[in-house]
Amino acid sequence: MNRIFESKEEFKELYLSSVTSLSGKPFEMTSDFDRFQALVKLVASKARSVQTETEKRVHDTGQKRVYYFSIEFLIGRLLDNYLINFGVRDLVAEALKEMGSNLETLEEYEPDPALGNGGLGRLAACFLDSMAHEGIAGYGNGMRYRYGLFKQEIVNGAQHETTDDWLVHGYPWEVRRQDKAVRIGFGGHVVGTEENGRMRYHTEGTDDVLAVPYDIPVVGYGGNTVNKLRVWSAEPVEEEFDLDAFNAGDYAKAQAHRAEAEAISAILYPNDAGEHGRLLRLKQEYLFVAAGINSVLDTFRKEHGSDWKLLPQYVAIHTNDTHPAMCGPELMRVLVDEENLEWDEAWDITTKTISYTNHTILPEALEKWPISTFSKLLPRVYQIIDEISRRYNAAFDRSQDGWQDRLRQTAILWDGEVRMANLSVICSHSVNGVAKLHTDILERETLKDFYALTPQKFNNKTNGISPRRFLAEANPSYAKLITEAIGTGWLDDAAELSKLEAFEGDPAFLERVGASKHENKVRLANYVRRECGLAIDPNSIFDVQVKRFHAYKRQLLNIFKVMDIYNRRIADPNFRVAPTTFIFSGKAASSYTFAKETIRLINSVANVVNNDPRVNEVMKVCFIPNFRVSNAQLIYPAAEISEQISTAGMEASGTSNMKLMMNGAITLGTMDGANIEIVNLAGAENEKIFGLTAPEVDELRASGMHFAWDMYNADPDRLGRVIDELTDDTFAALSGNFESIYNELMNGNDHDLVMKDFASYVQAWEELTQGYSDRMDWNRRALHNTACSGWFSSDRTIREYRDEIWGA
Ligand code: KOT
Structure with a gap:
């Protein structure tokens, strides 16, 4: 461990001077905010010295550099994480206490940068953590959004979006690198000139903006490697402030360009x-791709000159989903137009450098752009895509039966659109899915024609999570217990968590596992009381579903279960229910009505259930607003049941399933995404699986023999009743009934099979929760889940990427 402070004394001295010099006040007069700022500045400056050493090592040893291009990095707060990774968290906490401060209080001042939507963005952040831990020279390349994802507030049960002004107080981790700014051109027209018998192209008349990078240090656990995340901000090229307009009193015009x-x-x-389809989104995609490629090539040029054929040996560019799909064409553009390489040589270099991860099979999520929009905004990039497409089509093997269909399926340009997934596959030497089932579905269905043509490109990389953030940092009491039992090795190598299996038969240890869980439940209950004004009982089971709202994730199925249990308990006060708190959290896309209505339904059910003394002994429903990395870290450690109930075949992987498992929750789930790996690792007897499997879902849909109305009629007392309650005012008091959900379900013929899986789901829940009374056995299963979760460390995932894709 490369500690940044040798002793408390050394820390205190440095910290004192950091606080006073930054604030210009004597220490006693400084505020908590001053002290927070000074602490970050101190840790950041230590991080930067390690970064310099890392950079020197990478340079001297000629290490391959990996660039992870992602339009989202959901990094969360960094301070606690970096103190842990530098091995000084306890030392700093004690020193601050002696100085009259409290580390946790200071940490609350750190903004939680919402630079991602959910799983895809958080995965990118875990990968940065793991690349630094594994000593990979790995760099994030993304966007610095002025406003993060919207903040969610709940008003009369419904989601309201407000702006997240995360930068108001500044962001002490970042360093602006004006010297590395890159000019990015949009629009204009392509001009070709002949040069030594060859055409060369450039674009004239562009509207330019300046991409300005901000660098954020990425500290790896152990403190030996500090990498960086570079995020780009868009600004006007020169100060094109219109002074004449300003003087004439037209302030808006004066500012318009900026x-x-x-x-x-x-x-x-x-x-x-x-x-x-939003033009601004396409501009974002090109901005961070073009600026990123420019800085990748700059670094390469400094180290290796212009010997571009060496690029794949020293550089790997990974594209996180299709948002950075322009990496291929942009790299081609620079190599061919600016570096004057022949097309074939440039193409060979490009495809050997780039790789691609697919994160979803949802057809509506597969990115496509109208050719008209694309070619107007990025004329030269479009020409290059057109040329890639032309050559792909020309070289297509027409000797096989059905080649026309296969070419149509894999074409980049089709039906007036640019198909970004196909572009990504064609420009990459590797294509991977994010869990075994997902990769199988890609190979057999979504990308089956590509798989038939180039099976060697395809591989699986089951997702992972950072055990430092989601266990050590999020769950200190459990982490302490684990370390007492098996030492600290698990932080380096999470596979060592399996040593916990030796304690599964130790009643005293299992008692302590339960005590730690209880402590975390109290902590969450306190947060819920502060944030929602709701009292929840830490002695009840904490049943948790936290993730983005989406029809296929089936939060609706979960709340139907709650409604059913409520109905049955009201009908029969002797109906046995294990006392449970049903916890939900997550955002819905602002334009996604069904998802937003599901949130309103959950809050409306909560309003009725929580105010009904007939059931309050046994149930409460809690919606935690504004789900984000910081409150997620309070929720996962308190969970006992992990709800992973997507329609089988739809959730590519899921990662909250892994976070909850590592924190000792039992999975109540379908055989979908990485739930399958969870069951394989921990054994079906330690989770609770229900519902149709992916092949059964396919078969049922293909048969055309599933009818919502039949389901409704077959079970009038329970399922039928729940459906009726969507429109009969039972839950309408807050802000009305739920006709749109009713219509979606009944007229949409239960597209996501909520009604189909309802009976087996509720039964599985009842069986699972009955087991809670045997607390020893429950705690044993919880511990077993943690013991088997080490494989889900993103360190393992990243080593697989390194060995099998990047060769770094
Ligand atoms: C797709 C398009 C735009 C924005 C986000 C996506 C997206 C997100 N596609 N898949 N995801 C999730 O990625 C996670 C990380 O791989 C998966 O665990 C999860 O199943 C995906 O839904």
């Missing part, structure tokens, strides 16, 4: 898998 440029990095689009 506003237009800044709009590109103003907001993160609030869509998790869906909603495309």
Whole structure:
């Protein structure tokens, strides 16, 4: 462990001087905010010295550099994480206490940058953590949104979106690198000139903006490697402030140019898998791709000169979903237009450098752009895509039966659109899915024609999570217990968590596992009382579903279960229910009506249930507003049941399933995404699986023999009753009934099979919760889940990427 402070004394001295010099006040007069700022500045400056050493090591040893391009990085707060990774968290906490401060209080001042929607963005952040831990020279390349994803407030049960002004107080981790700014051109027209018998192209008449990078240090556990995350902000090129307009009193006109440029990095689009076509989004995609490629090539040039054929040996560019799909064409553009390489050589270099991860099979999430929009905004990039497409089509093997269909399925340009997934596959040497089932579905269905043509490109990389953030940092009491039992090795190598299996038969240890869980439940209950004004009982089971709202994730199924249990308990006070708190949290895309209505339904059910003394002994429903990394870290450790109930085949992987498992929750789930790996690792007897499997879902849909009305009629007392209650005023008191959900379900013929899986789901829940009375056995299962969760460390995932894709 490379500690940044040798002793408390050393820390105190440095910290004191950091606080006073930064605030200009004697220590006693400084505020908590001053002290927070000074602490971050001190840790950040230590991080930067390690970064310099890392950079020197990478340079001297000629290490391959990996660039992870992602339009989202949901990094969360960094301070606690970096203190842990530098091995000084306890030392700093004690020193601050002696100085009259409290570390946790100071940490609350850190903004939680909402630079991502959900799983995809958080995965990118866990990967940065793991690349630094594994000593990989790995760099994030993304966007610095002025406003994070919207803040969610609940008004009369419904989601309201407000702006997240996360930068108001500044962001002490970042360093602006004006010297590394890159000019990015939009629009204009392509001009070709002949040069030594060869055409060379450039674009004239572009509207330019300046992409300005901000660097954030990424500290790896152990403190030996500090990498960086570079995020780009859009600004006007020169100060094109219109002084004449200003003097004439037209202030808006004076500012217009700046506003237009800044709009590109103003907001993160609030869509998790869906909603495309916004010109600004396309500008965002090109901005961070073009600026990123420029800085990748700059670094390469400094180290290796212009010997571009060496690029794949020293550089790997990974594209996180299709948002950075322009990496291929942009790299081609630079190599061919600016570096004057022949097309074939440039193409060979490009495809050997780039790789691609697919994160979803949802058809509405597969990115497509109208050719007309694309070619107007990015004329030269479009020409290059057109040329890639032309060559792909020309080289297509026409000797096989059905080649026309296969070419149509894999074409980049089709039906007036640019298909970004196909572009990504064609420009990459590797294509991976994010869990075994997901990769199987990609190979057999979504990308089956590509798989038939180039099976060697395809591979699986089951997702992972950072055990430092989601166990050590989020769950200190459990982490302490684990360390007492098996030492600290699990922080380096999470596979060592399996040593906990030796304690599964130890009643005293299991008692302490339960005590730690209870402590975490009290902590969450306190948060819920502060944030929602709701009292929840830490002695009840904490049943948790926290993730983005989406029809296929079936929060609706979960709340139907709650409604059913409520109905049955009211009908029969002797109906046995294990006392449970049903906890939900998550955002819905602002334009996604069904998801927002599901949130309103949950809050409306909560309003009725929580105020009904007939059931309050046994149930409460709690919706925690504004789900984000910081409150997620309070929720996962308190959970006992992990709800992972997507329609089988739809959730590519899921990662909250892994976070909850590592924190000792039992999975109540379908055989979907990485739930399958969970069952394989921990054994079906330690989770609770229900519902149709992916092949059964396919078969049922293909048969056309599933009818919502039949389900409704077959079970009038329970399922039928729940459906009726959507429109009969039972839950209408807060803000009305739920006709749109009713229509979606009954007229949409139960598209997501909520009604189909309802009976087996509720039964599974009842069986699972009955087991809670045997607390020893429950705690044993909880511990077993933690013991088997080490494989889900993102360190393991990243080593697989390194060995099998990047060769770094
Ligand atoms: C797709 C388009 C835009 C924005 C987000 C997406 C997206 C997000 N697609 N998939 N995801 C989730 O990615 C996670 C990390 O791989 C998966 O665990 C999860 O199943 C995906 O839904």
